Amino acid sequence: MERNLLHRIEAFLAESRMPPSVFGRAAAHDPRLVSDLRGGRAPGRSLICRVEHFMNKWRADFHAGRVMKRGDQRFREEKRA
Template identity: 65%
Template sequence: MIETFLRRHEMPPTTFGRASVRDPRLVFDLRGGREPGERIKRRVEHFMNTYRRSSGQ
């Protein structure tokens, strides 16, 4: 789900992590097997559901 979001919005993994949960390593850690807690999952889902590109893109 996150990987699809990154491709669709052409967003670097570090930008996604910083913007969603203030952790630039989030995506890399998830790719490496990290299991996020419920709070992180909710924050990531909220970010993806409410994300809007700036009007210049």
């Protein structure tokens, strides 16, 4: 189950262009979530449900036009006038 969750998260990160730390903070208030899962952390049932809910809600909001793919904001070029 944990590996399956990690695969779904990795696919979501690629789809949303969201950095892992931003995802972890938004989905579970834990910026190290993805890193820990990659390192072998075993998530509990409630964490799995929170993460799945976040991904499903983000996708629904994206398709409704309420959120946009933002990518990693650390590398965004700033436009100056």
